[in-house]
Amino acid sequence: MRNGKTRLHWAGVLAAVAVFMFGAMGVSWAADVDVADRQAFVYGATMHNKHIESPLVKAEGSDRNCVVCHHNAVAPGKEDSCRVCHLSGKGLRPWYDEVGHAFCIDCHKNVAEQVKTAPVTCAGCHSTEALTAQAVSKGVPRLMRGQPDVTVMFPVSGKGVTPEAAMSPVLFDHKAHEDKVPGCRSCHHVRIGDCTSCHAVEGTQPGYNVSLDRAMHAENAKRSCVGCHNEYLKTPDCAGCHGFVQPVRSKDFCGVCHADVPGLDKKTFSAGIAGKLSLAEKQRFGEAARAARSYAGDPKLDHVPDVVMIDALKGQYEATGFNHKSHMEYIMSRLDGDKLAAAFHTDQATLCAGCHHNSPPSMNPPKCASCHGMTIDAKVPERPTLKAAYHLQCMGCHERMKVEPVTKTDCTGCHAQLKK
Numbered sequence: 001m002r003n004g005k006t007r008l009h010w011a012g013v014l015a016a017v018a019v020f021m022f023g024a025m026g027v028s029w030a031a032d033v034d035v036a037d038r039q040a041f042v043y044g045a046t047m048h049n050k051h052i053e054s055p056l057v058k059a060e061g062s063d064r065n066c067v068v069c070h071h072n073a074v075a076p077g078k079e080d081s082c083r084v085c086h087l088s089g090k091g092l093r094p095w096y097d098e099v100g101h102a103f104c105i106d107c108h109k110n111v112a113e114q115v116k117t118a119p120v121t122c123a124g125c126h127s128t129e130a131l132t133a134q135a136v137s138k139g140v141p142r143l144m145r146g147q148p149d150v151t152v153m154f155p156v157s158g159k160g161v162t163p164e165a166a167m168s169p170v171l172f173d174h175k176a177h178e179d180k181v182p183g184c185r186s187c188h189h190v191r192i193g194d195c196t197s198c199h200a201v202e203g204t205q206p207g208y209n210v211s212l213d214r215a216m217h218a219e220n221a222k223r224s225c226v227g228c229h230n231e232y233l234k235t236p237d238c239a240g241c242h243g244f245v246q247p248v249r250s251k252d253f254c255g256v257c258h259a260d261v262p263g264l265d266k267k268t269f270s271a272g273i274a275g276k277l278s279l280a281e282k283q284r285f286g287e288a289a290r291a292a293r294s295y296a297g298d299p300k301l302d303h304v305p306d307v308v309m310i311d312a313l314k315g316q317y318e319a320t321g322f323n324h325k326s327h328m329e330y331i332m333s334r335l336d337g338d339k340l341a342a343a344f345h346t347d348q349a350t351l352c353a354g355c356h357h358n359s360p361p362s363m364n365p366p367k368c369a370s371c372h373g374m375t376i377d378a379k380v381p382e383r384p385t386l387k388a389a390y391h392l393q394c395m396g397c398h399e400r401m402k403v404e405p406v407t408k409t410d411c412t413g414c415h416a417q418l419k420k
Helices: 003-024 047-054 096-110 122-126 128-133 210-218 226-230 236-242 253-257 267-274 281-291 324-334 338-345 348-354 386-400
Strands: 150-153 170-173 308-310 320-322
Touching: 047 128, 122 128, 150 281, 170 281, 210 226, 236 324, 236 348, 236 386, 267 281, 324 348
Parallel strands: none
Antiparallel strands: 150 170, 308 320
16 A cells, blocks of 8 residues: 555656756646547648658758657768657756647647648647548648668578578568558658568567567457558458458468568578668569569459349348359459558459358359258358348448448348339
8 A cells, every 4th residue: 555655746846847847848738638548649741741841841961851859860861769869868968748739839839820730739730630630641742751661671590490491571661551541650660771671580678579570470469460460451442352351371371471582592581680781672572572473363254144133042031142253343343442451362253252251362263052952061050041041141241341331231222122
């Protein structure tokens, strides 16, 4: 109990000090947003671009306004995240949240007359409504910081890591990823550099003891490569199919990222593992790997039936005409121009597996009734009946893709009543 009182005492002292400090800075502490509703502020590509283009962000004696915020950048193109210096307090160096509440808001107050949208209150940055302004915008120009369009990431030196034992390098397409994430920090959590500058084979303190393998492959971590992709599968464009279809962790699955790189010999591979290849060399190999990769493109719909009659459930209702071809065209339109989707859907018939989920990719898949019977199969009790399969698949896909669904209780929305 004594320890609890001590903690409460110091929490009160720190809160009082904070109020005094920020009050002296002129920062408003008005309760304009409830603590429970306060959202994490996201300074992503959209917000960054607004500041780059603002005529009010000026640097004395320089035509580059980057130095206004990145005041300790060693050279143009070497700017780094604020977190590199301000993630934790060191002596007189202010902490990261202090910088945001003092430096940023103080600047906003100076330009408040010219820019009415510059927030100076809690809600201006931390409310749910503010998240919309901070969200990803595909129209935002790429934030260039010397990164190549494509590169290859090599396994790093460690126990047993040799060219013979290591997996192939990973082809990483910066350009394809940049309009899918809020900003650089989605991957570069603290500083902008190679993943291996923080994450080692066995985990080290700079990488918070997260090993390189876990940083790339942890399935439930939103900031790992695999974890981020798993989160993306929950978005409406993907969830229609992936609500049922889960990626198979096979050799082909790994090969989507761990690509064969033309012209990469043992000596060069060893140099890559040792971190001795230049950025230009890694870009060259990345471009070669991308050129060698095959993208399947959209499935050909010439022989796809326009309408499929579903008549296996005849009884109270007439057979249902399923507009098969238009469904395929709609799904393809949602993925149009998506290079990440093209990289993972390398077989033209892959999209067919969204509905024909337990069939090998084929342009002539078997009917649903070949697996789903009219009654539960005692040998496979988890497999739904044909009627349940149709309803789970169709209505579930509409819900996950945010398509206006037919009311679940409105049977005649899909099924015409039999005429008596």
